[in-house]
Amino acid sequence: DGPAVSPTRTAEEAGLVAIDRLVPDIRQDIRYAGSDNFVGAPVDGYEAPRCYLLRPVAEALQRVEADLRQQGFRLLIYDCYRPVRAVRHFMRWVQDAGDLRTKAEHYPSLDKGKLVNDGYIAERSGHSRGATLDLTLLRCDASGQDCTPLDMGTAFDFFDPLAHTDSPEASEAQRRNRRRLRSAMERHGFRNYEREWWHYGFQPEPSPDVAFDVPVR
Numbered sequence: 001d002g003p004a005v006s007p008t009r010t011a012e013e014a015g016l017v018a019i020d021r022l023v024p025d026i027r028q029d030i031r032y033a034g035s036d037n038f039v040g041a042p043v044d045g046y047e048a049p050r051c052y053l054l055r056p057v058a059e060a061l062q063r064v065e066a067d068l069r070q071q072g073f074r075l076l077i078y079d080c081y082r083p084v085r086a087v088r089h090f091m092r093w094v095q096d097a098g099d100l101r102t103k104a105e106h107y108p109s110l111d112k113g114k115l116v117n118d119g120y121i122a123e124r125s126g127h128s129r130g131a132t133l134d135l136t137l138l139r140c141d142a143s144g145q146d147c148t149p150l151d152m153g154t155a156f157d158f159f160d161p162l163a164h165t166d167s168p169e170a171s172e173a174q175r176r177n178r179r180r181l182r183s184a185m186e187r188h189g190f191r192n193y194e195r196e197w198w199h200y201g202f203q204p205e206p207s208p209d210v211a212f213d214v215p216v217r
């Protein structure tokens, strides 16, 4: 059940490219490589804060970023390819009912044990197939150096109905910002996941039947 895990041992063998090879100054804040995430600790498989995607997906993202720069915006990436061992770490965390350290910040109104069934964390994630990423939008000055994140109504990985992209509880300005990100991504083949305004998958997936477990380094 679910895609087979590829035996490949390096990103190169897997066809994964680091996005900063294509866009050297793209903004990244890869949360699972550090402790500022819903697990509250560095996640297995993230040995460096880097974003890898399958080449056609990385090239599509490069086109999104080029369009946005012309309009005074940039992307800020939170997560890209996610090793299978990282997803296993998430599942161990979900099952550890006693660890509620990040509840107030990440899932204040939901039971931790329901986060998988409610669709906020996947047991078999598109991220592990190298075609999915989590990101937001920054508004930048003319130099592109001074940038501010747009108000999306919730932080990244805030597991709650308020994070649903079309949530009626978000303000009109927040919904407009979410739509701005969605249109920029859709123009180049990405589709939003309706429960998380930050989560996008590239369609058609280049390798829908293969998950990877190569460490991020």
Ligand SMILES: C[C@@H](N)C(=O)N[C@H](C)C(=O)O
Pocket: 079, 119, 120, 121, 122, 123, 124, 125, 126, 127, 134, 157, 196, 199
């Ligand atoms: C955990 C969150 N950032 C995410 O990516 N959720 C989706 C459902 C996934 O795990 O694939």
Ligand SMILES: [Zn+2]
Pocket: 079, 127, 132, 133, 134, 198, 199, 200
């Ligand atoms: Zn995601």
